[in-house]
Amino acid sequence: MYYSEELIEEVRMKNDIVDVISSYVRLSKKGNSWFGLCPFHNEKSPSFSVSRDKQMYYCFGCGAGGNVFTFLMEYEHYTFTEALQHLAQRAGVDLPKEDESQEARRRAGIRETLLAINKLAAKYYYAQLKSEKGKTAHEYLTGRKLSEDTIVHFGLGYANKYSDDLSRYLKMKGYSDEMIIQAGLASADEKYGLHDKFWNRVMFPIMDANSRVIGFGGRVMGEGKPKYLNSPETPIFDKSRNLYGLNRARQTRKPYFLLCEGYMDVIALHQAGFTNAVASLGTALTAGHASLIKRYVQEVYLTYDSDEAGTRAALRAVPILKDAGISAKVIRMDPYKDPDEFIKNLGPKAFEERISKARNGFMFSLEVLEKQFDMASPEGKTEFMKEAARRLGTFDEEIERNNYIEAVAKTYKVSFEDLRKLVAKMAVVSGLAVPVKRAKKTEGNREKEDGNLKSQKILLTWMIEDMSVFAQVKKYISPEDFPGVPYRKVAELLYEQYEAGRLNPAQILNYFTEEEEHKEAASLFHTKIKELSTKEEQEKALKETVIRVKNHSIEEATRALDPTDIKGLQRLMEAKKDLQKLQQIQISIN
Ligand SMILES: [Zn+2]
Numbered sequence: 010m011y012y013s014e015e016l017i018e019e020v021r022m023k024n025d026i027v028d029v030i031s032s033y034v035r036l037s038k039k040g041n042s043w044f045g046l047c048p049f050h051n052e053k054s055p056s057f058s059v060s061r062d063k064q065m066y067y068c069f070g071c072g073a074g075g076n077v078f079t080f081l082m083e084y085e086h087y088t089f090t091e092a093l094q095h096l097a098q099r100a101g102v103d104l105p106k107e108d109e110s111q112e113a114r115r116r117a118g119i120r121e122t123l124l125a126i127n128k129l130a131a132k133y134y135y136a137q138l139k140s141e142k143g144k145t146a147h148e149y150l151t152g153r154k155l156s157e158d159t160i161v162h163f164g165l166g167y168a169n170k171y172s173d174d175l176s177r178y179l180k181m182k183g184y185s186d187e188m189i190i191q192a193g194l195a196s197a198d199e200k201y202g203l204h205d206k207f208w209n210r211v212m213f214p215i216m217d218a219n220s221r222v223i224g225f226g227g228r229v230m231g232e233g234k235p236k237y238l239n240s241p242e243t244p245i246f247d248k249s250r251n252l253y254g255l256n257r258a259r260q261t262r263k264p265y266f267l268l269c270e271g272y273m274d275v276i277a278l279h280q281a282g283f284t285n286a287v288a289s290l291g292t293a294l295t296a297g298h299a300s301l302i303k304r305y306v307q308e309v310y311l312t313y314d315s316d317e318a319g320t321r322a323a324l325r326a327v328p329i330l331k332d333a334g335i336s337a338k339v340i341r342m343d344p345y346k347d348p349d350e351f352i353k354n355l356g357p358k359a360f361e362e363r364i365s366k367a368r369n370g371f372m373f374s375l376e377v378l379e380k381q382f383d384m385a386s387p388e389g390k391t392e393f394m395k396e397a398a399r400r401l402g403t404f405d406e407e408i409e410r411n412n413y414i415e416a417v418a419k420t421y422k423v424s425f426e427d428l429r430k431l432v433a434k435m436a437v438v439s440g441l442a443v444p445v446k447r448a449k450k451t452e453g454n455r456e457k458e459d460g461n462l463k464s465q466k467i468l469l470t471w472m473i474e475d476m477s478v479f480a481q482v483k484k485y486i487s488p489e490d491f492p493g494v495p496y497r498k499v500a501e502l503l504y505e506q507y508e509a510g511r512l513n514p515a516q517i518l519n520y521f522t523e524e525e526e527h528k529e530a531a532s533l534f535h536t537k538i539k540e541l542s543t544k545e546e547q548e549k550a551l552k553e554t555v556i557r558v559k560n561h562s563i564e565e566a567t568r569a570l571d572p573t574d575i576k577g578l579q580r581l582m583e584a585k586k587d588l589q590k591l592q593q594i595q596i597s598i599n
Pocket residue numbers: 047048049050057068069070071072073
């Protein structure tokens with residue numbers, strides 16, 4: 010951390026959140042809270058609330074929330090440090106320069122250097138594209154119908170045929186071999202020294218939400234393998250938490266994003282006027298992407314390739330988006346392969362039409378599911394309806410679930426009541442263990458990992474909201490049971506605050522000075538707990554969550570255990586025994 014905890018807290022305390030937000034949003038008082046129109050999503054009636062007691066804000070519409078620092082980071086796109094400096098100045102607090110810890114300075118130093126190297130590389134590739142050497146690459150791009158404007162907007166470039174050109178340039182600019190390698194732009198060879206990762210490729214700089222270059226994608230011109238090559242993950246480039254085109258899409262203020270598969274799709278769509286298009290970066294959509302999207306929009310139109318792989322990717326994306334609270338629709342590109350080809354052949358107007366005809370993601374997944382059953386036979390249709398009912402049971406909110414039951418009943422010509430009963434029955438059959446079972450059977454580790462993070466998140470949210478739940482959970486779960494970043498830190502701080510007698514989430518957010526971590530931590534305080542109607546259901550769900558978190562914690566510890574550590578092994582055996590006992594416990598909710 011750059012500044013001491015006390016100092017950050019002082020700045021926060023001296024900037025009342027209602028006063029600060031009032032200078033951006035018109036707020037009026039209702040009961041204990043202040044309300045206004047949310048600056049982070051389009052709305053006509055106010056669902057953005059600010060609490061003076063808690064010194065936190067929260068939007069019931071889009072889920073944005075946090076403390077006074079979070080607000081400035083979101084609204085002004087400040088880094089944490091910039092938000093802190095701004096508010097310190099506003100309140101007349103002096104920030105000493107020498108308060109930085111060495112480690113923080115070193116880490117911040119590395120990130121800054123990597124950003125500087127990437128920025129320089131992007132400029133270099135761009136200059137190459139514009140030079141005589143880049144003629145073929147330039148022709149390649151214009152051949153793919155990209156305008157000069159588009160090339161400039163996306164900062165496209167060219168890595169030439171010499172395999173150490175960029176490295177030599179960066180070294181001449183004073184950067185060390187080590188940093189160039191760490192930036193993912195070159196690797197070292199004992200015989201020949203540094204050589205570039207990208208050569209003879211068209212280059213697509215990848216930018217974060219704040220338009221800083223954090224990596225590159227390179228495409229071969231014509232044939233050659235691999236077709237696309239991406240920068241490796243580095244301290245500034247996390248593929249599962251960045252989306253190509255987001256820096257521009259976030260500014261469009263449209264209520265939805267078009268989510269596509271590749272760089273070229275995003276660029277083609279932006280050029281055709283659809284500036285709300287984004288793509289995941291050479292990986293399938295993750296929960297990290299979904300929560301990133303959720304900060305800007307609540308609806309996504311999947312614009313994936315029309316082949317089988319694209320359909321599968323869309324089917325996989327729908328529940329991930331749903332889990333994050335985003336509704337998904339699917340746009341079909343047939344008879345063309347992808348949005349790029351579609352637009353080239355039929356133009357933007359036809360694409361606009363496809364958007365208006367987009368199919369609901371859940372209904373789309375049922376249509377695909379149908380193909381696995383013999384719908385003409387009564388047995389086949391029954392089996393299909395059972396699976397549909399099981400999936401309907403995964404909608405947390407009753408209204409939403411009923412809306413879907415209605416739609417499915419209508420489409421498949423069964424009565425609403427019959428289907429509703431079947432959904433209830435299937436829910437009992439599969440029970441609360443559904444997410445865990447499903448994870449084991451299908452998508453494997455990633456989905457399971459997402460489920461574990463979600464359990465940790467839900468448990469923390471629950472503890473924050475209810476001190477009596479905290480008191481009970483504390484007996485079984487300690488901060489060490491939260492292996493995720495930043496959950497562990499949040500848990501440690503919460504437990505400290507609990508011991509001191511007062512939970513203060515707004516203060517906890519002070520500790521997260523990295524933008525992504527800060528927002529992830531802020532989201533912890535607003536995770537939606539599944540709406541369960543009866544107290545018994547809530548208590549059962551809470552117990553299940555405790556068990557899941559504990560179980561995951563033991564699994565992690567087992568994985569990390571040194572096989573010669575006999576004491577550690579004994580401890581784990583004890584923990585496993587205790588886990589059995591957890592089945593017997595009783596947690597009560599007021
Ligand atoms: Zn909002």
